[in-house]
Amino acid sequence: MTVGSSLTIALRALSRNKLQTALTTIGMTIGVATVLTMIALGTGAEAAIEQQVRAAGMNLIVVTAGNYKTKTEDDGGGVVDHQARLEPFRDLGRVRLQADRPRVRLKPDTTAENVSDFSPQPLALRPDVVLTGFHPEDDPMEKHDHPTARQRLGDTEAGLGAAATLTPADADAIRQLRGVQFVSEGIHENVHATAGDKRWFTRLHGGDVELPSIRRSWTFTAGRFFSAREQARLAPVAVLGAFAAEKLFGTANPVGQQILLWKQPFQVVGVVGSGSWMVAPSAGDDQFDAVYVPFTTIHKLLNLSKLNDITITAASTGEVSRVSKDVTELLRARHGIGMKDPDDFTVATQARQSLARGGLRPDVARAVVGNVGGLEKVTLEQLGRTLDRATKTMTALLGSIAAVSLIVGGIGIMNIMLLSVTERTREIGIRRAVGARAGDVLRQFLAEAIALSVIGGVAGIALGAVASGVIAQMLKWSTSVSPASIALSFAVAAAVGVFFGYYPARQASRLDPIDSLRYE
Numbered sequence: 290m291t292v293g294s295s296l297t298i299a300l301r302a303l304s305r306n307k308l309q310t311a312l313t314t315i316g317m318t319i320g321v322a323t324v325l326t327m328i329a330l331g332t333g334a335e336a337a338i339e340q341q342v343r344a345a346g347m348n349l350i351v352v353t354a355g356n357y358k359t360k361t362e363d364d365g366g367g368v369v370d371h372q373a374r375l376e377p378f379r380d381l382g383r384v385r386l387q388a389d390r391p392r393v394r395l396k397p398d399t400t401a402e403n404v405s406d407f408s409p410q411p412l413a414l415r416p417d418v419v420l421t422g423f424h425p426e427d428d429p430m431e432k433h434d435h436p437t438a439r440q441r442l443g444d445t446e447a448g449l450g451a452a453a454t455l456t457p458a459d460a461d462a463i464r465q466l467r468g469v470q471f472v473s474e475g476i477h478e479n480v481h482a483t484a485g486d487k488r489w490f491t492r493l494h495g496g497d498v499e500l501p502s503i504r505r506s507w508t509f510t511a512g513r514f515f516s517a518r519e520q521a522r523l524a525p526v527a528v529l530g531a532f533a534a535e536k537l538f539g540t541a542n543p544v545g546q547q548i549l550l551w552k553q554p555f556q557v558v559g560v561v562g563s564g565s566w567m568v569a570p571s572a573g574d575d576q577f578d579a580v581y582v583p584f585t586t587i588h589k590l591l592n593l594s595k596l597n598d599i600t601i602t603a604a605s606t607g608e609v610s611r612v613s614k615d616v617t618e619l620l621r622a623r624h625g626i627g628m629k630d631p632d633d634f635t636v637a638t639q640a641r642q643s644l645a646r647g648g649l650r651p652d653v654a655r656a657v658v659g660n661v662g663g664l665e666k667v668t669l670e671q672l673g674r675t676l677d678r679a680t681k682t683m684t685a686l687l688g689s690i691a692a693v694s695l696i697v698g699g700i701g702i703m704n705i706m707l708l709s710v711t712e713r714t715r716e717i718g719i720r721r722a723v724g725a726r727a728g729d730v731l732r733q734f735l736a737e738a739i740a741l742s743v744i745g746g747v748a749g750i751a752l753g754a755v756a757s758g759v760i761a762q763m764l765k766w767s768t769s770v771s772p773a774s775i776a777l778s779f780a781v782a783a784a785v786g787v788f789f790g791y792y793p794a795r796q797a798s799r800l801d802p803i804d805s806l807r808y809e
Contacts, residue, residue: 296736299733300740303737310705313705314745314748315745316698316701316702317698317699317701317744317782318745318752319694320691320696320697320785321695321745321748321749321752321778321782322748322749323691323694323749324694324695324749324778325753325754325757327691328778329768330687330760330766330768331683331684332774333767334766334767348470348602349638350602350609350612350616350636351598351600351601351637351638352463352598352599353455353597353637354453354454354596354598355634355635356634454633455599456594456596457584459620462619463616466615467615468603468604468605468611469603470502470601471502471601473499473500473600474496475495475596475597475600476495476584476587477492478495479491479492479493480492480493480550480580482550483549484537484538484546484549489533489537491530491533491536491579493550493579493582494579494580494581494582495584495586496582496584497583498516500581501514509562510531510562511534511543511544511559511560512544512558513559514559515527515558515581515583520583520584520585523585523589524583524586525556525586525590526557526583527557527582528558528560529543529548530561530581531560532578533580534560536578544560545557548580550580553590555582561581563576601616609638610638616636617636620632695785699788700789702741702786702789703738705741706737706789706790706794707796710797710800714805718807719806721800728798730794730797730798730800731797731798734790735791738786738789738791738793741790742782742785743779743783749782750775753770753778754775758770
């Protein structure tokens with residue numbers, strides 16, 4: 290007997306007693322709907338917790354070019370101490386860099402508001418044109434239409450504190466480390482953005498396509514982020530922060546419009562805002578009062594090969610300390626730094642950055658920052674383990690509830706199938722008498738059990754999806770119904786049919802044909 294014949298006979302047998310079949314199916318429907326709803330609730334809660342943690346930057350690591358501290362075995366606040374001692378010399382460094390800028394004669398009517406950048410003639414850039422023909426990096430004989438590499442990334446003669454040491458190759462190597470989730474190259478500059486007759490002084494960020502995955506609190510109010518293809522082709526495309534977009538275009542949709550950066554045309558492809566009430570766009574916030582372009586485009590436009598920084602996210606908050614250490618060892622090896630030599634880069638986690646910007650007294654900052662390494666190791670690892678335990682506990686709890694519902698549904702199927710075997714004993718005897726084998730009878734009753742569970746499973750999947758949506762809408766809980774959860778629910782329904790239908794089917798196949806024919 291073929292599988293198709295078995296299914297046809299099974300459906301015909303189930304249709305003889307529609308009420309009994311419907312009641313049995315309802316039990317299975319409720320079980321599968323419970324499974325899908327529990328999976329949706331568990332997955333949604335886990336994703337919500339993970340998003341909040343990552344939105345807070347607890348898994349964020351930033352590698353910055355240059356380093357003001359010396360090589361020591363223990364941090365001990367040395368970073369803050371060296372920065373404080375070198376602070377008076379930073380202004381001298383800035384003066385020196387300003388002295389290197391090409392002198393520009395301004396017209397008598399030029400003001401701070403209408404002074405343009407250094408470009409006397411715009412370059413006709415289009416998204417489909419590859420930039421070529423620019424002068425070598427740091428060529429002192431050229432008149433730049435934009436900041437030079439020395440002005441942009443620091444004077445390598447000024448010491449490690451101003452060294453430009455990071456490259457895209459370093460970022461690619463970091464992507465290969467265990468525990469690294471996303472990596473984005475970074476180049477940063479202040480720039481005048483122009484759209485028509487409106488002009489706004491803002492922050493320019495050259496980044497990677499993975500940047501939105503790092504900034505989990507972002508939402509796109511219009512358009513999209515630039516693509517990997519645009520990044521590879523050095524396309525002059527830009528994504529505006531919500532605040533910068535408002536200043537340049539007001540309430541109009543800027544997607545498809547053009548802005549000028551250093552008098553070069555860039556096409557706007559998206560607008561990014563904050564998806565969290567905790568981070569509201571405001572002037573000078575460096576996230577939404579900003580313009581984002583591919584770092585490759587900025588490299589070509591400014592004739593650069595180095596990076597200001599590399600932003601990294603760890604796949605787990607508990608792995609931040611280990612990933613930071615691995616990144617440090619990797620970059621020291623790549624840069625050929627000796628055991629006793631200081632790093633030519635700085636690796637900082639979100640905790641260190643927050644403390645560095647906190648305005649603490651130097652002695653307090655030294656004490657706190659000196660213990661940040663241990664604090665991160667304890668706090669983040671404990672937090673990661675706590676979240677893992679909470680997720681496992683929630684999954685086990687929800688899974689137990691779903692398992693009970695499935696067992697109840699499966700027992701209902703077994704009960705009905707055993708009753709069906711009893712009611713159809715004489716039918717089984719006739720089938721065996723006309724040539725049906727024991728295996729044919731087993732497959733027949735097993736097909737009926739699977740049909741019951743699958744029909745109930747399909748109805749349960751639909752009911753579970755609706756229930757998840759209602760819960761998310763009414764209770765404002767996070768739910769997530771994925772194709773994987775639907776496939777899992779369907780597979781569980783079929784497995785329940787096989788498991789609870791096998792025993793009745795086996796009992797039917799073992800009936801003696803002679804005794805079955807005598808059964809009344």
